Amino acid sequence: MIQLNKLNGDTFTLNATLIEQVQSLPDTTITLINGKKILVKNSFEEVVRLTTLFYKEIGLQQLQLYKQVGEEDE
Template sequence: MIQLTRLNGKSFSLNALFIEVIESFPDTTITLSNNHKYVVKESEQEVCKKIAIFYHEINVLSLRKDSEVLDDE
């Protein structure tokens, strides 16, 4: 799960495995595989970084947990 913030300031957890599309309209809109949409305060880049960290933590990409894959660009 990744921690995100709705536009009204309330935080919530979202299962990143169900994210299908992330867009900026300019607000960041996340569309899940079931077509539900969430608009969040975080930027598209922040959401992508949170997803990468989450995938790394649960080892979904079969990467070694001690490898560094999340360098700042």
């Protein structure tokens, strides 16, 4: 889970595994895998950093690394 700030300043926690994409439009827009869009005050870079840290914390970062290595061998 990552902690983010809505545009009105309220803090909320998001399950980062539900993130499909992050865009800077210029507000940072997070699109979830169900199609829902969330606008946040956090910068694009901060959302990516927090998501990456969360993935490392739960072990998903290593799974992605292994997948990339496996794809190169094919």
